[in-house]
Amino acid sequence: MVSTRGSTPRGDGVPAAIVGLLGTRKPSSRVDIARSLGLSPATVTQVTRDLIARGVVEERVSVPSRGGRPAKLLGLVAGAGVALGATVTADRVALVTVELDGSVRTWTQHPFSPNSPDAPRELAEILAGEVNTIGERLLGVGVGVPGSVDSQESGFVRAPSFGWHAVPIGPVLRKTLDAPVLVDNDVNTLAAAEQVYGIGRDHSSYLVVTIGKGIGCAMVLDKAIYRGATGSAGEIGHIPVSSDGPVCGCGDTGCLEAHIGAAGLLRTARERGLVGARGRLATLLRAARDGDTAAQDVYREAGELLGRSLSGIVLTLDPEVVVLMGEGMDAWEHWRPGFEPALRRCLAPTRAELPVVVEPWRDDQWARGAASLVLAAPFDTAGNGGEQSHRVRARLGSRET
Amino acid sequence: MVSTRGSTPRGDGVPAAIVGLLGTRKPSSRVDIARSLGLSPATVTQVTRDLIARGVVEERVSVPSRGGRPAKLLGLVAGAGVALGATVTADRVALVTVELDGSVRTWTQHPFSPNSPDAPRELAEILAGEVNTIGERLLGVGVGVPGSVDSQESGFVRAPSFGWHAVPIGPVLRKTLDAPVLVDNDVNTLAAAEQVYGIGRDHSSYLVVTIGKGIGCAMVLDKAIYRGATGSAGEIGHIPVSSDGPVCGCGDTGCLEAHIGAAGLLRTARERGLVGARGRLATLLRAARDGDTAAQDVYREAGELLGRSLSGIVLTLDPEVVVLMGEGMDAWEHWRPGFEPALRRCLAPTRAELPVVVEPWRDDQWARGAASLVLAAPFDTAGNGGEQSHRVRARLGSRET
DNA sequence: ACTCCTTTGTTTGACACTAAAATTACTGGC
DNA sequence: GCCAGTAATTTTAGTGTCAAACAAAGGAGT
Numbered sequence: 001m002v003s004t005r006g007s008t009p010r011g012d013g014v015p016a017a018i019v020g021l022l023g024t025r026k027p028s029s030r031v032d033i034a035r036s037l038g039l040s041p042a043t044v045t046q047v048t049r050d051l052i053a054r055g056v057v058e059e060r061v062s063v064p065s066r067g068g069r070p071a072k073l074l075g076l077v078a079g080a081g082v083a084l085g086a087t088v089t090a091d092r093v094a095l096v097t098v099e100l101d102g103s104v105r106t107w108t109q110h111p112f113s114p115n116s117p118d119a120p121r122e123l124a125e126i127l128a129g130e131v132n133t134i135g136e137r138l139l140g141v142g143v144g145v146p147g148s149v150d151s152q153e154s155g156f157v158r159a160p161s162f163g164w165h166a167v168p169i170g171p172v173l174r175k176t177l178d179a180p181v182l183v184d185n186d187v188n189t190l191a192a193a194e195q196v197y198g199i200g201r202d203h204s205s206y207l208v209v210t211i212g213k214g215i216g217c218a219m220v221l222d223k224a225i226y227r228g229a230t231g232s233a234g235e236i237g238h239i240p241v242s243s244d245g246p247v248c249g250c251g252d253t254g255c256l257e258a259h260i261g262a263a264g265l266l267r268t269a270r271e272r273g274l275v276g277a278r279g280r281l282a283t284l285l286r287a288a289r290d291g292d293t294a295a296q297d298v299y300r301e302a303g304e305l306l307g308r309s310l311s312g313i314v315l316t317l318d319p320e321v322v323v324l325m326g327e328g329m330d331a332w333e334h335w336r337p338g339f340e341p342a343l344r345r346c347l348a349p350t351r352a353e354l355p356v357v358v359e360p361w362r363d364d365q366w367a368r369g370a371a372s373l374v375l376a377a378p379f380d381t382a383g384n385g386g387e388q389s390h391r392v393r394a395r396l397g398s399r400e401t
Numbered sequence: 402m403v404s405t406r407g408s409t410p411r412g413d414g415v416p417a418a419i420v421g422l423l424g425t426r427k428p429s430s431r432v433d434i435a436r437s438l439g440l441s442p443a444t445v446t447q448v449t450r451d452l453i454a455r456g457v458v459e460e461r462v463s464v465p466s467r468g469g470r471p472a473k474l475l476g477l478v479a480g481a482g483v484a485l486g487a488t489v490t491a492d493r494v495a496l497v498t499v500e501l502d503g504s505v506r507t508w509t510q511h512p513f514s515p516n517s518p519d520a521p522r523e524l525a526e527i528l529a530g531e532v533n534t535i536g537e538r539l540l541g542v543g544v545g546v547p548g549s550v551d552s553q554e555s556g557f558v559r560a561p562s563f564g565w566h567a568v569p570i571g572p573v574l575r576k577t578l579d580a581p582v583l584v585d586n587d588v589n590t591l592a593a594a595e596q597v598y599g600i601g602r603d604h605s606s607y608l609v610v611t612i613g614k615g616i617g618c619a620m621v622l623d624k625a626i627y628r629g630a631t632g633s634a635g636e637i638g639h640i641p642v643s644s645d646g647p648v649c650g651c652g653d654t655g656c657l658e659a660h661i662g663a664a665g666l667l668r669t670a671r672e673r674g675l676v677g678a679r680g681r682l683a684t685l686l687r688a689a690r691d692g693d694t695a696a697q698d699v700y701r702e703a704g705e706l707l708g709r710s711l712s713g714i715v716l717t718l719d720p721e722v723v724v725l726m727g728e729g730m731d732a733w734e735h736w737r738p739g740f741e742p743a744l745r746r747c748l749a750p751t752r753a754e755l756p757v758v759v760e761p762w763r764d765d766q767w768a769r770g771a772a773s774l775v776l777a778a779p780f781d782t783a784g785n786g787g788e789q790s791h792r793v794r795a796r797l798g799s800r801e802t
Numbered sequence: 803a804c805t806c807c808t809t810t811g812t813t814t815g816a817c818a819c820t821a822a823a824a825t826t827a828c829t830g831g832c
Numbered sequence: 833g834c835c836a837g838t839a840a841t842t843t844t845a846g847t848g849t850c851a852a853a854c855a856a857a858g859g860a861g862t
Contacts, residue, residue, distance in 0.1 A: 042819075065829070066838090066839090158751070227719075232751060238747060318632075346653055350559070442810080443849075470856060471810075
């Protein structure tokens with residue numbers, strides 16, 4: 001193993017990568033940093049000297065050695081940089097400010113109507129307040145949207161559920177906010193968070209599958225988020241699973257999402273008389289928890305469909321791990337009995353042991369993900385984030401200023 | 402667009418990348434090379450000076466200019482380097498020697514029995530003859546196998562159909578042959594060939610799907626071949642498509658391959674009395690070509706299954722293009738009527754126009770692919786090929802010697 | 803023929819990164 | 833307390849790449 005994240009950084013990426021590493025790891029020695037990033041200790045000495053002088057990094061205690069010069073640990077100066085994250089949903093915008101080490105500073109929500117023709121400008125206004133409060137220390141703004149984005153770099157959004165076609169979220173925000181702005185699909189932002197603070201620290205290829213209103217999937221392949229040719233990779237909600245199933249929002253019939261998305265589950269439950277015509281999903285979940293086997297069946301069957309569909313994706317992508325998250329996870333205990341056997345049944349003997357990690361859901365997770373777009377920029381050695389990612393790195397570690 | 406293939410090369414990768422580029426392009430000027438590789442013209446001048454002195458590259462004619470200093474084109478010296486490619490099948494080994502520009506020099510076949518306990522050594526002996534014939538100019542050996550490989554770098558092969566479990570093809574060949582040896586799944590080698598000489602010149606993410614004895618898939622994502630956590634990405638032949646279908650070689654029932662692999666097609670044809678108990682696929686194809694609608698139905702239904710399965714993969718991976726190839730492609734005209742509508746039906750409006758490229762099949766294609774593993778090494782800036790890839794680059798462009 | 807323009811290719815000085823040697827700061831055995 | 837051993841860090845000298853200035857080689861207009 002040469003480097004922990006992607007290829008070894010160069011040029012302006014070196015100081016950024018060091019700061020990024022220190023943000024996501026415990027305080028490390030210079031030699032450790034060098035090993036992790038594939039740099040020579042000499043370079044780390046030089047660059048950290050500069051970062052210390054600039055007040056971004058500080059020396060911590062020396063650790064006792066086991067026969068050798070003790071390492072002087074380096075850590076980030078608290079509050080040296082802040083990322084702003086925002087997610088857009090059908091009725092509001094959630095905002096977080098996050099420190100370099102991933103800890104959440106503030107969390108707020110604002111009413112928002114994406115259908116308005118002036119939506120980008122309204123979003124910009126919501127963000128502007130926060131941006132001004134943060135001031136100098138702002139590294140960048142990450143925005144997650146439930147749709148596909150042409151590229152993080154530019155940020156034109158297509159989100160059918162909002163009626164958005166090539167809506168210039170990125171350009172408008174950039175013009176208004178005077179800060180680097182990275183826009184991405186919301187599930188991809190969760191993957192970015194995993195990449196930096198979660199499972200990505202130990203694995204290089206994995207899937208992040210979300211269960212909630214829709215069914216989403218983001219993928220980190222060989223340490224990089226994969227977005228596809230048109231930014232719409234991971235649209236697994238519309239995989240066909242039945243030839244005559246329910247009608248989906250996309251117009252087709254029998255999509256996975258139409259079966260096991262929140263609306264699909266509810267429809268099934270109503271058809272079977274488990275909840276009233278005006279009943280909600282919470283009712284179904286309560287029934288399942290109370291031991292109602294018919295209610296449990298709804299979830300079990302959903303788990304089975306999900307497991308079968310994922311097994312195809314796992315065979316195709318051969319990930320190390322699958323991470324499950326999303327608002328729907330609170331009912332996972334009832335999905336699991338259907339899910340596990342369906343998933344494992346078709347996996348070749350080699351992958352039958354595929355670990356599936358179920359993450360508890362937190363309300364600020366979407367927005368935290370969005371902020372992670374910014375915090376992942378230091379590791380974007382391949383340059384997928386383009387100019388915006390570059391600007392984040394510049395704010396983080398440029399030698400001038 | 403910054404660079405044509407992956408990220409910009411560094412160090413020993415620079416001369417190799419230049420040679421690689423000249424091998425896959427028409428002769429180019431220094432400035433063109435610099436643009437393609439993301440290097441400065443200054444660097445290209447320096448490195449090519451060296452390559453010219455070493456007799457690997459030569460100056461060609463000047464090209465008339467359109468209002469500027471005319472460009473002096475650079476091209477490869479013919480025969481400056483040769484790659485050896487080999488594919489292993491159930492009964493033989495096919496060998497090609499390929500020039501740097503991709504042209505095939507020789508093609509031979511040798512009987513081979515992979516079930517023998519001494520298979521790696523026997524393979525080594527077959528290759529040794531050719532290696533000695535080539536001598537000095539050999540850049541490396543590429544080997545394609547119908548199974549999964551732990552990494553190109555090491556080359557332990559798992560191939561259930563051969564009864565191979567962690568068979569040390571790479572290590573044994575390396576010990577015997579004294580040349581860089583790259584081992585990979587056979588479908589991945591086809592993807593490597595596309596990457597270097599085919600569709601990869603114009604696209605960065607695509608699928609290569611093979612139809613033949615089995616159903617295979619290789620994927621190039623963001624310009625790199627993706628191999629998965631255990632080297633078995635692309636095992637789409639075992640995606641479940643029916644709950645009570647025919648038994649597959651993998652032990653499960655209802656796998657895609659069991660339905661539409663060569664054996665599956667034949668089984669269906671026999672069940673329907675279209676060919677005799679001892680009849681072969683050629684009989685079915687002849688019947689279909691002669692207008693037998695029952696025979697055509699077998700192919701059409703197979704096309705439908707393939708299209709449905711691929712639509713799921715396309716939704717997941719959002720590739721720019723899908724390339725179809727393999728021995729089974731000679732019957733494609735009869736697959737297509739089922740395939741096209743099934744594939745497009747479920748693609749979101751944005752991807753309905755997904756181009757599907759059907760490549761005619763050539764007998765030496767597997768072996769050419771294997772050789773491409775070597776010829777793709779110069780572009781492996783990420784270092785996936787590890788030490789072996791590095792050794793190929795060293796032979797191609799090292800400054801010493 | 804002369805001048806200006808355009809593009810290619812080369813030279814030069816600066817700079818980032820490195821390998822290797824030197825230095826520092828400990829531990830552990832005596 | 834002294835010495836050998838060990839590992840982190842720093843220094844030093846050197847290499848590869850680049851930006852910018854420069855040289856070369858033509859076209860097009862006058």
